[in-house]
Amino acid sequence: MTASPSALPVVELWCRDVISCLQATFGSVLRHAGHDPLDVLGLHWEFRHKPGDVRSEEFYYPCATPGDLAASLAPHHPVSSAWHQADELDRPLDALADELSRGRLVIAAVDNFHLPFRPAFGDVHAAHLLVVYGIDEHNVHVSDAMPPDFAGPIPVADFLRSWSSANPTDVQDAFFSDSRIDRRYLTVDVGAEFPTLDRALLAKALDHSLELFHGPSHGDRTGLAGLGEFLDEVLKAAETADSATVRDVYPFGWGMQAQSGLHGELLRTWGLREDVPAVREAGRLVETVAHKWTGLRVCAAHGHPEPEAAAKELARHANALRQAYESAVDGLAEARSAL
Known part of the structure; x- marks a missing residue:
């Protein structure tokens, strides 16, 4: 487990009206690393569609670099990301705690239905992303810049339900349900040498x-x-x-x-x-x-x-x-x- 809550990092929320949790979470990670998210995430522009690839997740994005969301979002900067799945059912949080112990924030896939601070709590299933920045005996500390923004602890049991959800088909959300969460998470590598936006x-x-x-x-x-x-x-x-x-x-x-x-x-x-x-x-x-x-x-x-x-x-x-x-x-x- 990570250090006591008093030693947790401060994670600044970053959001814009038109973005999804994908850009918001990457923006928080970039800001935590000392970079302006707009300079990084706003520099590249293209149109790209992969026929048959669209998935029912709020964070779907057609990657130019296969499997690497960060490199696809910001090809002009030294950033990369990778998906993982925690498969130790008895201690699944250890995988996240290990990343946090190295000073790295983690982006976790979750189901809004099980998150106490989301408007969809107990009502609508939908695949979503948030930032995990701390874990203690009773709580997982998360940051979510998507309105209504939230940063703080939620009970371990709630997080595990959300992070492990089957995210079943929900007639109330035809776009972001029916996509299993299965304890997926993203690690993001942010290079030391960032170019100046000149x-x-x-x-x-x-x-x-x-x-x-x-x-x-x-x-x-x-x-x-x-x-x-x-x-x-x-x-x-x-x-x-x-x-x-x-x-x-x-x-x-x-x-x-x-x-x-x-x-x-x-x-x-x-x-x-x-x-x-x-x-x-x-x-x-x-x-x-x-x-x-x-x-x-x-x-x-x-x-x-x-x-x-x-x-x-x-x-x-x-x-x-x-x-x-x-x-x-x-x-x-x-x-x-x-x-």
């Missing part, structure tokens, strides 16, 4: 994004071509009553929306601070992409039980999203020219 690094990141957006789509659906393939598939699914494909828009789109929101904020604030209007305006355009995801995701969420009836509205939101991406990519090119 013009050179921003230019490098924009070059990478522009290459991805203008490149061909093969395997993973990437760039503007991949976006078109994805949206065409969704609209065809609606017209042919393919409810499952329409439903997947909601969990899949959250990762793309979150990344767009963070990248847009980074460009807008950096461009304002450094007095580079083209970068500031590119940020505004990328933030527009994030907001257009809301319309498509919410329409798909409400429309998937009867997708044919939602087809017209889905097409409207899909076209708006497509246009927003095209404008934002043009803005990105102008921003790159200004650096």
Whole structure:
């Protein structure tokens, strides 16, 4: 077990309106390591869809680096992560305690149904992430920046129920239930040498994004071509009553929306601070992409039980999203020219 509660680290909460628990937990880990989460998580922008890969978890993300969420979220920084599963049923917390003893925070997958501080407690099953920063004889100390934010102890028994949950199918949440938790957790390695967010690094990141957006789509659906393939598939699914494909828009789109929101904020604030209007305006355009995801995701969420009836509205939101991406990519090119 870890040290007494008085010796526990202070874990700062970090959140933004458009992000999920995935970015929030990684943000807390990065801040704990002394880095600005926005500089790290907001630097990269792309569109990526892996057909058949979407899972019913709030933290689903289509990884460019297989199995490594951190490297996929922040490819321009020395960060990496790995999934693990604690399999010692008699002392499952030992795996987490061992990580904490090395001074590393742990990100644990949990089921909201069993967490006393979540609004879904005792009501709705849903796969979620939170940060574990301490364990003592009676409590597990957790940090959750997603509203309503919470940091503090919860009874060991509650944590174990949440962390070990089967997360069964729940009619109240068609998007994040039906995905076993099974004592999964993430370890995150944060390198010692972090690059400074200057013009050179921003230019490098924009070059990478522009290459991805203008490149061909093969395997993973990437760039503007991949976006078109994805949206065409969704609209065809609606017209042919393919409810499952329409439903997947909601969990899949959250990762793309979150990344767009963070990248847009980074460009807008950096461009304002450094007095580079083209970068500031590119940020505004990328933030527009994030907001257009809301319309498509919410329409798909409400429309998937009867997708044919939602087809017209889905097409409207899909076209708006497509246009927003095209404008934002043009803005990105102008921003790159200004650096």
